[in-house]
Amino acid sequence: MNVIAVANQKGGCAKTTTVVNLAACLAARDFSVLVIDLDSQGNATSWLSSGATIPGAWEAMTTREDLQKLIVQTNIEGVSLLAGSRELSNLDKALAGELSVETILKRRLAKLNAKSFDYVLIDTPPTLGLITLNALAASKDILIPLTTHVMSLSGVAQMFRTVEQVRDVLNPDLNVLGLVASRVDLRTRHAKDVLATLLERFGDKLLKSHIYENVRLAEAPSFQQSILTYNPSSTAAQNYRDLADEVIILTSSHH
Numbered sequence: 001m002n003v004i005a006v007a008n009q010k011g012g013c014a015k016t017t018t019v020v021n022l023a024a025c026l027a028a029r030d031f032s033v034l035v036i037d038l039d040s041q042g043n044a045t046s047w048l049s050s051g052a053t054i055p056g057a058w059e060a061m062t063t064r065e066d067l068q069k070l071i072v073q074t075n076i077e078g079v080s081l082l083a084g085s086r087e088l089s090n091l092d093k094a095l096a097g098e099l100s101v102e103t104i105l106k107r108r109l110a111k112l113n114a115k116s117f118d119y120v121l122i123d124t125p126p127t128l129g130l131i132t133l134n135a136l137a138a139s140k141d142i143l144i145p146l147t148t149h150v151m152s153l154s155g156v157a158q159m160f161r162t163v164e165q166v167r168d169v170l171n172p173d174l175n176v177l178g179l180v181a182s183r184v185d186l187r188t189r190h191a192k193d194v195l196a197t198l199l200e201r202f203g204d205k206l207l208k209s210h211i212y213e214n215v216r217l218a219e220a221p222s223f224q225q226s227i228l229t230y231n232p233s234s235t236a237a238q239n240y241r242d243l244a245d246e247v248i249i250l251t252s253s254h255h
Helices: 015-028 043-048 057-062 086-094 101-110 130-138 150-169 189-205 215-223 235-253
Strands: 002-006 033-037 079-082 119-123 141-147 175-182
Touching (some): 002 130, 002 235, 015 079, 015 119, 015 141, 015 215, 015 235, 033 043, 057 086, 057 101, 086 130, 101 130, 130 150, 150 175, 150 189, 175 235
Parallel strands (some): 002 141, 141 175
16 A cells, blocks of 8 residues: 655645645556545545545544545545544644544554555645644655745745654654646746756755646646546646656566
């Protein structure tokens, strides 16, 4: 099971878009994928499922319920879901007094049959709280989506510091799989400059596949479809296929 946290402490950097479309592309390559929605806004959940309130991540984190029973099918073949919900914003309170609260998700995932899923993609909230720490403690890799905006650079530096701290305390094996430049608009000078700076600063950690700004990509969630079904011939669909292929190569090389 390749467990990958998709995380960035900044909001609006296309985390959920990355999770859902990457999941769809991995499933299209015949991998079985589990999406864990740890964001209390539940955007990945409403994108991938009927929108009815279903038990999921909250129950996984706060009860002893069998994880396999909380996982549901999504509207994308080959992709399963552990749903997010509003309650997740109260997780700190709910777990007050428990031991090792940062590793609950890791322990729950350890009980899943390792053969159930090839990939587990975790969508995280845009803050570094208990939920994101659980995601990072449970993951082998972290994928960091970011926009090509100068403000993103400080967010990335912050994220790398967080990864160092998590390695020290919770998960010595956490590997930065890479940075995914998202919503890239090459018509602007600014985006080109930021890409150049990212390459200079983070070199080999900047993935080759970039996700370009695309109106189809923004429309897909309202139709509850991934970009692969909403507009398979779009540049965006190709961008995510490229990203999936890159992720497959990177994860198979270090496992």
